[in-house]
Every structure is written in C-alpha cells, then in structure tokens.
Amino acid sequence: MPNPRSLVALLAPLALLPSLLAAQTYPNAADPRSSLAAGRLDAGVAVKNMRLVSFSPKPAAFDTARGLTFINSDLAFSGHDVYQGNFAGFTVWDVRDPKAPKVLAAVACITSQGDPSVYGNLLFISAEGRANRNDCAKNGVQDPKDHMAGVRIYDVSNPAAPQLITNVQTCKGSHTHTIVPDPRDSSVIYIYVSGSQEARPDSELAGCRNGMDPADTTNSLYRLDVIRVPLAHPEQASVVTGARIFTGLNPAPRAASRPARPANNASGQPAPPPTGPRNCHDVTAYPAMHLLGGACGSYGLLVDISDPLKPVRLDAVSDTNFSLWHTAVFSNDGRSVVFTDEWGGGTGPMCQATSMMEMGGNTILTIDSGRTYTQHGYFKIPSAQTAQENCVSHNGGLIPVPGRDIMVQGWYQGGVSVVDFTDRDHPRELAYFDRGPIDPMPVDTSVHAPRAIGGSWGAYWWNGFIYSSELDRGFDIFELIPSDDLSANEIAAAKLVHLEQYNPQSQPHIEWPAAFPVVRAYLDQLIRGNGLASARTTAIARSLDAAERQRGPARRTSLERLAREVNAEAKNARDPERVTALAAAITGLAGASR
Amino acid sequence: MPSTSHHPDPGVKRGRGVVVGILLASLLSVVASPATAQNQHSMAGMGDHPRIAIPPGALYTVADVTFLQGMIAHHAQAIHMSRMAARHQANAAVQRLAIKIEQSQVAEINIMQEWLARNGQFVPDTASWHTMQMSGMLTAAELQELDAASAGAFDRTYLTLMIQHHEGALEMVRDLFATAGAAQDVDVSVFANDVVTVQTAEIGAMRQMLSQLADQ
Numbered sequence: 179m180p181n182p183r184s185l186v187a188l189l190a191p192l193a194l195l196p197s198l199l200a201a202q203t204y205p206n207a208a209d210p211r212s213s214l215a216a217g218r219l220d221a222g223v224a225v226k227n228m229r230l231v232s233f234s235p236k237p238a239a240f241d242t243a244r245g246l247t248f249i250n251s252d253l254a255f256s257g258h259d260v261y262q263g264n265f266a267g268f269t270v271w272d273v274r275d276p277k278a279p280k281v282l283a284a285v286a287c288i289t290s291q292g293d294p295s296v297y298g299n300l301l302f303i304s305a306e307g308r309a310n311r312n313d314c315a316k317n318g319v320q321d322p323k324d325h326m327a328g329v330r331i332y333d334v335s336n337p338a339a340p341q342l343i344t345n346v347q348t349c350k351g352s353h354t355h356t357i358v359p360d361p362r363d364s365s366v367i368y369i370y371v372s373g374s375q376e377a378r379p380d381s382e383l384a385g386c387r388n389g390m391d392p393a394d395t396t397n398s399l400y401r402l403d404v405i406r407v408p409l410a411h412p413e414q415a416s417v418v419t420g421a422r423i424f425t426g427l428n429p430a431p432r433a434a435s436r437p438a439r440p441a442n443n444a445s446g447q448p449a450p451p452p453t454g455p456r457n458c459h460d461v462t463a464y465p466a467m468h469l470l471g472g473a474c475g476s477y478g479l480l481v482d483i484s485d486p487l488k489p490v491r492l493d494a495v496s497d498t499n500f501s502l503w504h505t506a507v508f509s510n511d512g513r514s515v516v517f518t519d520e521w522g523g524g525t526g527p528m529c530q531a532t533s534m535m536e537m538g539g540n541t542i543l544t545i546d547s548g549r550t551y552t553q554h555g556y557f558k559i560p561s562a563q564t565a566q567e568n569c570v571s572h573n574g575g576l577i578p579v580p581g582r583d584i585m586v587q588g589w590y591q592g593g594v595s596v597v598d599f600t601d602r603d604h605p606r607e608l609a610y611f612d613r614g615p616i617d618p619m620p621v622d623t624s625v626h627a628p629r630a631i632g633g634s635w636g637a638y639w640w641n642g643f644i645y646s647s648e649l650d651r652g653f654d655i656f657e658l659i660p661s662d663d664l665s666a667n668e669i670a671a672a673k674l675v676h677l678e679q680y681n682p683q684s685q686p687h688i689e690w691p692a693a694f695p696v697v698r699a700y701l702d703q704l705i706r707g708n709g710l711a712s713a714r715t716t717a718i719a720r721s722l723d724a725a726e727r728q729r730g731p732a733r734r735t736s737l738e739r740l741a742r743e744v745n746a747e748a749k750n751a752r753d754p755e756r757v758t759a760l761a762a763a764i765t766g767l768a769g770a771s772r
Numbered sequence: 773m774p775s776t777s778h779h780p781d782p783g784v785k786r787g788r789g790v791v792v793g794i795l796l797a798s799l800l801s802v803v804a805s806p807a808t809a810q811n812q813h814s815m816a817g818m819g820d821h822p823r824i825a826i827p828p829g830a831l832y833t834v835a836d837v838t839f840l841q842g843m844i845a846h847h848a849q850a851i852h853m854s855r856m857a858a859r860h861q862a863n864a865a866v867q868r869l870a871i872k873i874e875q876s877q878v879a880e881i882n883i884m885q886e887w888l889a890r891n892g893q894f895v896p897d898t899a900s901w902h903t904m905q906m907s908g909m910l911t912a913a914e915l916q917e918l919d920a921a922s923a924g925a926f927d928r929t930y931l932t933l934m935i936q937h938h939e940g941a942l943e944m945v946r947d948l949f950a951t952a953g954a955a956q957d958v959d960v961s962v963f964a965n966d967v968v969t970v971q972t973a974e975i976g977a978m979r980q981m982l983s984q985l986a987d988q
Contacts, residue, residue, distance in 0.1 A: 307956070308954075318956040319953075376946075496976075496977075496980075525963075528879065533875060534868075
C-alpha cells in the first residue's frame with residue numbers, strides 16, 4: 179500500500195544529519211584492535227569484557243581457502259546443535275560442551291550463500307549462486323535445468339545425518355530467507371525469500387518474468403517470494419505468492435531538465451528497469467509483534483505481517499549515510515530497530531581510519547505508536563582496522579539482559595562487538611573480541627594475494643554463550659565477563675533465558691523467568707544510572723538477600739512487602755520506569771515463591 | 773584523532789605481491805593523468821590485453837575475465853570523475869557521495885585485481901580506463917564537459933553522468949549473467965551481485981539528489 183509519508187521520511191534524514199553525526203564514535207588508533215599482528219590461527223587478539231571459550235577450525239572438507247568458495251556463512255540454533263552455513267555446504271556442531279564442540283556432520287553441497295534456518299526437524303538453506311546444482315555437485319551448471327536457486331530443505335531429525343528432502347526453486351534465488359510461522363495454523367510456516375538477482379528467464383524456471391511495474395502481479399522482480407511449508411509434508415513446500423512490499427515505493431524522479439540518456443549500447447535493448455528497491459537483502463520477522471523489518475536496497479522498511487500472505491508496508495526510510503540496508507534487529511519491546519549497512523558488500527576494508535564514518539555501521543530507528551520510523555543515532559566500531567581486513571557492520575542479535583537493549587554482532591575482520599542501544603541516540607560498545615588480519619600466505623599460496631577474506635559473519639547470543647561464524651578460520655564460542663558496564667547479575671539474568679530453537683532473522687520474543695538475578699539486574703541498573711537514591715538501593719539489596727535466605731510463604735510475604743515499597747517510591751525516583759520494572763520483577767518472584 | 777576530512781590513501785597496503793605496487797602507482801596516476809587519452813575501443817576489442825586462456829577444470833569463462841578486466845577500467849573512470857568533486861566545489865552531499873563512490877570502488881578494484889592475479893589472468897591497472905570504453909563510460913567530450921562545468925553546474929553534470937556510468941555497470945552485469953556458463957565462480961558471482969545492489973541503490977540516491985537540485 180503506498181504510503182504518502184514515505185516521501186517525507188525519505189527527505190527527513192538529510193535535515194537531521196549534523197546532530198546525528200555528532201553521536202558517532204571515531205576510529206582510534208590507540209584502540210587495542212587497531213594494531214594486531216597478522217596470522218591465521220596465530221593472529222594477535224584484542225579482547226574486552228568477554229573471553230574465548232573455544233575455537234574450532236573448519237571441518238577438513240571446507241578448510242580449503244580459495245576466494246569465497248569455502249567460506250562459512252550464517253548460524254541457526256536447535257537443541258544442543260548449531261548449524262553453520264558454508265558456501266560449499268554446512269556444518270552441524272554439537273555444542274553440549276562449549277569448551278569442545280564436536281562436528282556432528284559436515285555436509286558437502288555447493289550452495290552459496292548457504293544461510294541456514296531450522297524449524298522442528300527441518301533445516302532450510304538459501305541457495306543463490308549460479309553454480310549451485312540440484313544434486314549438490316561441484317562442477318558447475320552446464321544445463322540450466324540442473325541449476326538450484328531457492329531454498330533447500332533438509333530433514334535433520336538425525337542431525338548427524340541430514341537428508342535433503344527437496345529444493346524449492348524461486349525466480350530470484352535466495353540470498354537470505356526468513357521463517358514466519360502461520361499465526362493461525364501451527365502446522366504451517368512460511369519462508370520469506372530475499373533474492374539479490376534479477377528473475378531467471380522463463381526458459382529456466384517457468385513463470386519467471388522481469389517486469390517494470392512493481393504492482394504487476396505477474397512481475398517476478400518486485401516481490402519477496404513466499405514459500406509455504408506444510409510441516410508434515412515438507413516435500414510439498416512451494417512458492418505460493420509474492421510479498422509485494424515495494425509497490426508505490428518508487429525511486430525519486432529523474433530531473434526534469436535533462437532526460438535520461440538512452441541505453442548506451444547499439445543493440446536496441448530496452449531501457450533498464452526503474453531503480454526503486456525490488457529486493458531486500460534481509461528481512462527480520464518479529465512474529466510476536468506481527469512486524470517485519472526489511473533491509474531493502476536504499477530503504478529500511480516496516481511491514482505488518484499479521485497476515486503473512488498479505489504483508490502491508492507501514493513505513494519506509496532512506497538515509498544517504500546508508501549504502502546498503504542489510505539486516506534489522508528489533509529491541510525486545512518492539513519499539514526500536516537496529517539496521518546495519520553492509521557498505522562494500524562484506525569483502526571491502528571499510529573500517530579503516532580513512533573510511534567514511536557515516537557508512538558501514540548501524541543506525542537505530544524507533545517505532546512510534548503510529549507504527550512509523552524515526553531515525554536516531556549511529557554506531558560504527560571505534561577501532562581503525564587495516565586495509566587487509568574486510569570489515570563492515572554485519573549480522574547479530576539481542577543479548578537478553580532485562581531492562582536494556584544490547585546486541586552482539588559480527589563485523590567480519592572487525593571482530594565481534596557488543597553494543598548497548600538502550601539510549602537510541604547514543605549507542606555504545608560494551609565488549610569486543612578481534613583478531614589481527616588473516617595472513618594470506620598460509621591461506622592462499624598465490625603470491626599475488628595481498629589479503630584473505632574472513633572474520634565474523636554473524637555473532638549471536640544463544641542460551642548463555644555467544645557463537646560466531648568465522649568465514650575463514652572456523653567457529654568461535656565466547657562468554658561475557660562482568661564489568662562496570664554489565665554486571666554479573668545482568669549476565670546471569672540473560673543466561674536464564676532458554677530458547678530451544680533460534681533463528682536470528684525470525685526474532686523470538688524474550689520473557690524472563692521469576693528469579694533473583696532478574697530482580698538484581700534491574701537493581702544494578704538503578705545503581706549504575708543513579709535511577710534511585712543509593713540509600714534505597716542498598717536497603718533493597720539487603721532485603722533481597724534476606725528474602726533469598728527464606729523459604730516458601732515467608733519469602734513470599736517478604737517479597738510482596740518489598741514490591742509494595744519499591745512501587746511506592748517509583749514516582750519520586752529519577753528513573754521511575756525502571757523502578758516500576760524492578761517492583762514488577764519482585765512481584766513475579768513473590769508469586770513464584772511457595 | 774583522525775578527523776572527518778576525507779583524503780584516503782587507497783594505495784596504502786601492507787600486503788605482498790606485484791598487484792599492490794601496480795595499484796599504488798596507477799591509482800595515484802589517475803589523479804594526474806589527462807582525461808583526453810581515451811580511444812574508442814569497444815568491449816569486444818579491449819586494447820592490448822593478452823589472449824585469455826582458461827585452465828582446464830576452471831569454473832570461470834572468458835566472459836568472467838573480460839567482465840572483471842573491463843570493470844576495473846569502468847571503476848577507475850568513476851574514481852577519476854569523483855575526484856573532481858572537491859576541486860569543483862560540489863555541494864556537500866555530492867562531495868560525500870563522490871567520496872563514498874571513490875572508497876567503494878577502490879576497494880572493489882582491489883577485489884577484482886586480486887581475483888585476476890590469483891587466477892593468473894592479465895591484471896589491468898587503473899590507468900586502463902584511458903584505453904577501454906565500457907558501457908556507460910564517459911567519452912572524452914563528456915569528461916571535458918564535466919571538468920569544464922562551472923561550480924554551480926558541476927553537481928548536475930556529475931550526477932547525470934554518474935547515473936549513466938552506473939547504468940552502464942548494471943548493463944555489464946546483465947551481459948555477464950546473460951552469457952551461458954558465466955558467473956559460476958562464486959567470487960565473480962558475489963562481486964557482480966554486489967555491483968548491482970550497490971549501484972542500483974546509488975542510482976536511486978543520485979536521482980533523489982538530482983530532483984532536489986531541480987527544486988532549488
């Protein structure tokens with residue numbers, strides 16, 4: 179549905195620019211990440227407020243560096259297992275012991291870029307590359323009927339032996355994809371497919387057509403393909419519709435005074451299609467909020483997915499400081515979204531001291547009650563990376579600390595970074611891990627290769643640990659370490675959140691159990707931010723300690739009394755909202771004490 | 773602390789290998805070279821490059837090699853155009869766009885040169901735009917028009933010509949993808965897709981900027 183606000187939103191960021199830029203951090207040569215020794219497995223390391231629990235090299239099948247052919251891609255999480263995509267297949271890791279992950283399976287199947295999602299016993303893998311074959315073989319596509327571009331579906335009921343069920347072909351292939359469960363029918367899920375290419379010719383896949391009109395329902399170009407997966411019969415999965423979320427989102431008009439040139443070739447080909455967005459790099463669904471954050475070319479979209487088959491665009495913003503809207507991460511309350519900008523496509527060294535600060539980082543948008551976006555601050559890692567390190571903002575997800583909005587993300591060879599975006603205008607970094615540039619020589623014996631592509635594709639918190647997919651080196655697992663910026667209680671509260679399965683692009687709503695660390699996390703935040711008088715926070719801490727020593731009804735009575743006291747002082751506190759949240763957490767804890 | 777002034781030195785690399793040296797020398801020469809040395813070579817007749825040999829078993833084709841070789845020249849001319857912006861007192865938004873295009877395409881030239889070197893193919897340097905005419909590239913007359921534009925007229929001329937230039941890059945990718953067997957090498961495929969994504973978005977942004985110029 180066309181939205182007249184879109185055009186206004188499109189122009190607004192320009193006016194906001196100066197104040198926004200003031201909030202940015204600048205690269206600092208004194209940052210320990212800025213001067214690390216090169217190496218592959220022996221590179222220098224800089225780390226702050228986190229620690230490496232384990233590093234595991236790639237399985238041998240993928241440990242052959244040749245450009246991008248064998249790089250790792252994204253992660254998906256299920257049970258005790260982590261699925262790690264690779265341009266040449268995928269790896270299944272058993273992470274029951276995070277200190278020593280085990281390879282359950284290394285499945286060879288040429289599938290760039292191999293982004294995985296997992297749902298029940300089904301694994302979904304994005305296939306886009308022109309050499310991907312239906313039969314997974316590695317010698318390229320000679321006959322177009324062998325070409326696989328779309329989503330592969332595997333049965334992973336035995337994760338040690340994944341079985342390919344079917345290849346669902348889509349017109350534009352699948353660069354990434356997003357699971358959207360049917361809100362009314364638990365036996366069905368939908369897969370929103372983001373493809374970065376034009377539609378294939380009709381001769382290769384029947385029904386595909388590149389058209390100029392985004393509203394034309396026969397046009398394969400301006401849509402996200404939507405695959406319907408009946409969970410009991412995944413072999414019947416098929417494309418059922420196209421999500422036409424670009425309709426009415428036209429590019430700005432050409433200047434009237436000078437008409438566009440005709441195409442420069444003499445072959446009489448038609449003029450190129452219009453340049454409004456026709457693809458998203460990634461869309462992040464937040465099913466609990468019926469929202470979708472679309473990172474689509476030069477736009478960030480907000481889409482209502484109450485009916486997954488009929489998504490409705492609510493808003494669209496653009497920003498000349500963003501090169502390529504890449505991925506969205508919602509805050510847990512759904513009131514804000516972090517968008518990333520993959521300037522340079524992930525293979526360029528865009529975090530050097532000389533690189534533009536305003537490109538290739540994150541920006542934060544808030545979602546107001548009218549479900550429209552307002553843009554706030556930016557964040558880019560403050561280190562000065564080298565020209566040998568491909569670096570730009572990339573994939574991540576929330577760390578479930580109650581009362582704060584914190585995410586962890588990969589920055590390719592910029593490393594892994596943990597950012598607090600609770601203050602939408604002033605995001606700040608809490609922790610990081612970074613290795614020096616990959617020394618290309620042991621990787622690629624060609625004397626001509628001055629650098630190698632690597633680093634963290636994505637980093638995600640899942641059930642107490644941070645998992646990072648290293649493109650070249652392998653698979654990292656980290657743990658957060660308490661600091662002034664993030665207390666032991668806050669980390670302990672985050673560790674109480676358990677997700678049986680986790681797909682970062684299908685964002686789960688986080689709820690915290692009634693537990694002392696959750697209450698103390700809020701209390702620590704009030705102490706850190708002077709949100710409540712220190713005499714009171716000290717007294718509350720003492721009361722909590724006393725209640726913890728009690729059992730059953732006695733604990734319950736103490737906590738109920740404490741909750742009433744805390745509630746009563748909210749109105750006079752500097753941070754009443756957090757005091758109220760503290761009281762609610764104490765009430766919840768009282769309810770759980772019997 | 774680094775300031776926000778933008779004088780990146782794309783040639784500063786610590787890496788090894790001959791490519792780096794060529795790149796450094798030639799990128800610097802882009803600034804100084806006269807814009808008049810163009811000839812009318814077509815895509816098919818790309819000057820004096822050695823004949824392309826594809827090793828047995830390789831997943832790439834002649835089309836992939838010529839695409840990358842041609843795109844190096846194409847990008848190098850975009851960098852040359854963009855480096856005019858400061859000198860011509862382009863408005864702030866156009867200058868920022870020009871710096872962005874320069875930084876993006878310097879990085880991409882590195883990627884293309886590295887791929888060609890890794891695969892033992894001829895690696896054009898960034899002076900190659902003087903002798904290659906890929907689609908969308910400016911003729912000598914158009915370059916002169918751009919360089920001669922007065923401070924007030926430069927923005928419109930730059931944006932208009934850069935849109936044409938970018939559309940030529942998209943056409944080069946379309947030609948590549950339309951070639952049987954081409955772009956199966958994953959590096960080439962990822963790179964070509966990135967060109968489409970980035971330059972499509974930039975064309976949109978440039979049209980927006982042009983329309984704002986028209987409003988003034």
